[in-house]
Amino acid sequence: MAKMTLREKLAILSDAAKYDASCASSGAPGRDSVKSKGIGSTEGSGICHAYAPDGRCISLLKILMTNFCVYDCAYCVNRSSSNVARARFSVEDVVALTMNFYRRNYIEGLFLSSGIIRSSDYTMEEMVRIARKLRLEENFSGYIHLKTIPDASSALIEEAGLFADRLSVNIELPTDATLEVFAPEKKPRDIRRSMGHLRAKIEEHRGEARDRHRPKRFAPGGQSTQMIVGADGTDDDAILGRSENLYGNYRLKRVYYSAFSPIPDASAKLPLAKPPLMREHRLYQADWLMRFYGFDRQEIVAAGEGGMLDLSIDPKLAWALKNRQSFPVDVNRADREMLLRVPGLGTRAVKRILSTRRHRTLRLDDVARLCQSIDKVRPFITALGWSPGRLTDRAGLREILVPKARMPAQLELF
Numbered sequence: 001m002a003k004m005t006l007r008e009k010l011a012i013l014s015d016a017a018k019y020d021a022s023c024a025s026s027g028a029p030g031r032d033s034v035k036s037k038g039i040g041s042t043e044g045s046g047i048c049h050a051y052a053p054d055g056r057c058i059s060l061l062k063i064l065m066t067n068f069c070v071y072d073c074a075y076c077v078n079r080s081s082s083n084v085a086r087a088r089f090s091v092e093d094v095v096a097l098t099m100n101f102y103r104r105n106y107i108e109g110l111f112l113s114s115g116i117i118r119s120s121d122y123t124m125e126e127m128v129r130i131a132r133k134l135r136l137e138e139n140f141s142g143y144i145h146l147k148t149i150p151d152a153s154s155a156l157i158e159e160a161g162l163f164a165d166r167l168s169v170n171i172e173l174p175t176d177a178t179l180e181v182f183a184p185e186k187k188p189r190d191i192r193r194s195m196g197h198l199r200a201k202i203e204e205h206r207g208e209a210r211d212r213h214r215p216k217r218f219a220p221g222g223q224s225t226q227m228i229v230g231a232d233g234t235d236d237d238a239i240l241g242r243s244e245n246l247y248g249n250y251r252l253k254r255v256y257y258s259a260f261s262p263i264p265d266a267s268a269k270l271p272l273a274k275p276p277l278m279r280e281h282r283l284y285q286a287d288w289l290m291r292f293y294g295f296d297r298q299e300i301v302a303a304g305e306g307g308m309l310d311l312s313i314d315p316k317l318a319w320a321l322k323n324r325q326s327f328p329v330d331v332n333r334a335d336r337e338m339l340l341r342v343p344g345l346g347t348r349a350v351k352r353i354l355s356t357r358r359h360r361t362l363r364l365d366d367v368a369r370l371c372q373s374i375d376k377v378r379p380f381i382t383a384l385g386w387s388p389g390r391l392t393d394r395a396g397l398r399e400i401l402v403p404k405a406r407m408p409a410q411l412e413l414f
């Protein structure tokens with residue numbers, strides 16, 4: 001068999017990595033060396049653009065080290081029984097590619113995952129070698145996100161954390177029961193143990209100063225995970241319940257939701273169609289409401305039907321329409337908690353309202369200047385000279401607002 005070129009390997013291993021959604025770099029500290037280049041970036045095989053919550057677009061080389069895998073997870077295109085073209089990068093290949101792209105300013109970092117070759121420890125060891133070589137031999141100061149193998153040894157995972165900005169362990173599916181059905185070689189216990197271990201190490205090293213011999217503190221960007229949505233029958237309530245548990249118990253920076261993509265020659269246990277992409281969006285919005293807007297999962301899910309979020313409107317508007325007795329809210333008096341519940345007011349708009357109203361009483365026009373779209377806000381507030389009257393109670397309010405409830409480009413546009 002002819003030897004594959006680096007370009008051919010890149011085509012296969014960047015395509016194989018596209019199913020992983022957990023590569024946004026929010027929460028990781030910026031690096032002066034990256035910012036100072038300022039030339040811009042370009043498109044290319046393996047380069048993904050990830051959006052941080054602040055809207056910053058970052059470019060990552062997103063690849064698998066290999067798509068060979070000894071496991072046979074039913075939902076995965078790279079499972080051992082899958083009939084896909086396979087390739088494998090050497091440690092040197094990944095280092096050379098990363099440095100080449102980085103020096104040309106095509107990328108700001110590397111997102112590296114892998115199928116499991118030989119054993120979990122062997123695979124993890126190779127990934128750590130890549131990160132170590134980049135940091136210590138190439139002085140690479142870009143962002144590194146490593147996807148760790150849950151049952152790899154603790155020593156390897158600890159070493160990975162010394163070189164990576166962020167580590168992640170995929171939870172894969174929302175329940176242990178479905179994980180056991182679809183990925184029998186993966187043990188929920190190992191995934192949890194790995195996350196617990198990462199949490200302990202991240203907390204142990206938090207606030208630590210940089211050390212010349214250890215270029216970075218332990219995974220300063222924290223840990224994240226990815227959950228596949230729609231491969232099993234788990235409803236949104238249970239998915240968000242799992243996220244709540246992950247944020248609470250393991251202090252994750254992010255749970256990424258990835259709508260299941262049907263794969264060739266799939267197991268009969270899997271659905272034939274992908275779930276609506278909007279479901280993924282609504283889960284992200286609900287997740288945001290739980291983490292930054294003070295909502296409980298139960299109240300968000302209760303605004304939908306049968307444990308599922310309403311796909312036609314965002315979960316905050318759905319909650320407001322179900323709880324009309326809580327509105328209108330007086331923008332000149334309401335506390336932060338209540339202002340955050342007003343549809344159309346995001347955290348930044350609420351901050352601006354709170355600071356501006358210290359100096360003057362707000363009119364509707366003032367609020368319009370402080371938020372993204374007053375149309376969505378107007379029925380839910382009172383301001384100097386403005387009252388929505390009975391607008392909030394109007395039966396057709398949902399219909400009036402739905403066409404205007406654009407799908408947010410970013411998740412902060414509530």
Ligand code: SF4
Pocket residue numbers: 069070071072073076077078079080114115116183
């Ligand atoms: S271990 Fe990872 S790469 Fe291997 S089959 Fe499972 S999900 Fe796919």
